[in-house]
Amino acid sequence: MQKILPNIDSPEDLKKLNINEMNNLALEIRQFLVESLAKTGGHLASNLGAVELSLALHYYLNSPEDKIVWDVGHQAYTHKIVTGRKDCFGSLRQKGGISGYPKCSESEHDIIETGHSGTSISSALGLALARDHQHVNNEIYAVIGDGAMTGGMAFEALNHAGHLKTNMKVVLNDNEMSISGNVGALSHYLSNLRSDPTVNRLKEDIEFIINRIPKIGSSVSKTIERIKNGLKYVFISGILFEEMGFKYLGPIDGHNIQELVSTFEKAGNLDGPVLIHTITKKGKGYQPAEDQPSKYHGVSQFDIKSGESIAKKQKPTYSQIFGQTMLKMAEERSDLVGITAAMPAGTGLQIFADKYPERTYDVGIAEQHAVTLAAGLARGGLRPVVALYSTFLQRAYDQVIHDLCIQKLPVTLAIDRAGIVGNDGETHQGVFDFSFLRAIPNMVIMAPRDENEQQHMLYTALNHPGPAAVRYPRGEVKGVSLDDQLINMEIAKAETLKKGEELLVLAIGSTVYPALEAAEILDKNGINTGVIDARFVKPLDEELILDALNNYKKVLIVEEQALAGGFGSAVLELANKNNLNTTNIYLLGISDEFVRHGDMGEMRADYQLDTKGILQKANEIFAAGLEVESLWPAKSD
DSSP: OOOSGGGOOSHHHHTTSOHHHHHHHHHHHHHHHHHHHHHHOEEOHHHHTTHHHHHHHHHHSOTTTSEEEESSSTTOHHHHIIIIIGGGGGGTTSTTSOOSSOOTTTOTTOOSOOOSTTOHHHHHHHHHHHHHHTTOOOOEEEEEETTGGGSHHHHHHHHHHHHHTOOOEEEEEEOSBSSSBOOSHHHHHHHHHHHOHHHHHHHHHHHHHHHHSOOOSHHHHHHHHHHHHHHHHHHOTTHHHHHTTOEEEEEEETTOHHHHHHHHHHHHTSOSOEEEEEEOOTTTTSHHHHHOTTTTSEEOSBOTTTOOBOSOOOSOBHHHHHHHHHHHHHHHOTTEEEEESSOHHHHSHHHHHHHOGGGEEEOOSOHHHHHHHHHHHHHTTOEEEEEEEHHHHGGGHHHIIIIIITTTOOOEEEEESOBOOOTTOTTTOBOSHHHHHHTSTTOEEEOOSSHHHHHHHHHHHHHSSSOEEEEOOSSBOOOOOOOSSOOOOOTTOOEEEEOOSSEEEEEOGGGHHHHHHHHHHHHHTTOOEEEEEOOEEESOOHHHHHHHHHHOSEEEEEEEEESTTSHHHHHHHHHHHTTOOOTTEEEEEEOSSOOOSSOHHHHHHHTTOSHHHHHHHHHHHHTOOOOHHHHSOSOOO
């Protein structure tokens, strides 16, 4: 049979196909996705589950005139394929290649850029209102997963859309999963809708019967209305959405293209906002992903036959060290509890949760709630540790200020994926946490150079009487040995790792080891270099840093963070406060731009945050004329 996918370059090409051909195309796309992502990595299970849904949307709608807004965007690969980007998939999430998320610069069909969950309904409502203001006639569809529906922003948007009665459609892609399994009352509610087909079949019959009851007189009419309302609550599924002002259609089979298209047509004939509830299977069509959808949510290169990762991981990750440290601390602290927002596996908290399920709270994709829940737990006498990725902590900024720091509550923020995170790109790089946390009074901020320092910092944060944050990078640890006994570190105490006279490299977190390696090379080439591990961004070790600023000819501050408001800014502020000359202080970090997607090592090299980059910067500072390429062969950490 002739392949269909090679002839699909735009949504218009889909409209030439019949439903049977569309079903065959879905099979081809699944095979294409598995083969492509086995080479590049990416979001596998979520995209395998959204193939028919994506095809049906583009078959029914006329994109880009009609708008499709993807929530998070990690289920939009089929959308990318049918909008002219299938030939670029070899570059997916690679430096200079196509993004793993919707990207306006890539295609006119990507109407909204996204990477965080819960935003699509708000964006779609805005598009619908803009359409109405301009008297344009087009369809607006938001696609949102059931996991994202646990976030408050999704319900804020539903509430507003239902109030305005604007024509727009929300497709609820219900696969019972976020990255890990869904939790909470909403998940239970949706599960009931899925599992009660009898009620769903009765829906239209009951509505028809109710509407046929004659109205005889005003008193009888009121009675009939009460009966209708009562029966509605008993028989009509989706009542939650109906009461919010949406017409509810579903649940329907999200892998049945004919049923999807028919439902979209029905929705198109309805006025006001409509919610279409589709049931899909995460990982559909690739057995390993169907069996373990959480494991295959995001993958690195893998062997298709076995499903096993090709990457050779020999060291644990910082996330795993976090989980193991939580276990250590729990042995002596019965008041320790862990909180995460739909990321127990990703953050490493699952290690703790497996042993202490009664002391673990997964709140779903609701970071704001996670932080304020922690505040309440702390006020109640417990010691909460909130495990979030740096990029997602941004969503709870007000809660950190309002609920933690003003009240000086003893909550630990375990900030994973801090700094450059690589292939997920702009929406996921964790390069702002120093800046936005440092501005908040009462906050202590630490960053470890390795896993041993990480465990001690977590212990220090847990024992600190106020809010404290420990931020650590993505990926494998350095491989140093771990102390058996956890140490309560002295707050605001940096560590001199190497003494020098001419150049001081003042480093923090992931930049410390590259700084040490660069210092050794510089020493051999005539630039006597010292290295300090600052360890604390706030409060600074003012005594040690001021002494260094006064005694070194040149100071280079290196951080894997945005320079604006970061660690280097803190040191410059300290120098200014003490009337020191700052012309001999130089900064290395993330410039005033969003970090695009690419391999972590490649991106660190681009910002001179590896050993070679520090050597290059030192060479510039001293105009030493060193041949850096010969000193440090081209490679990245």
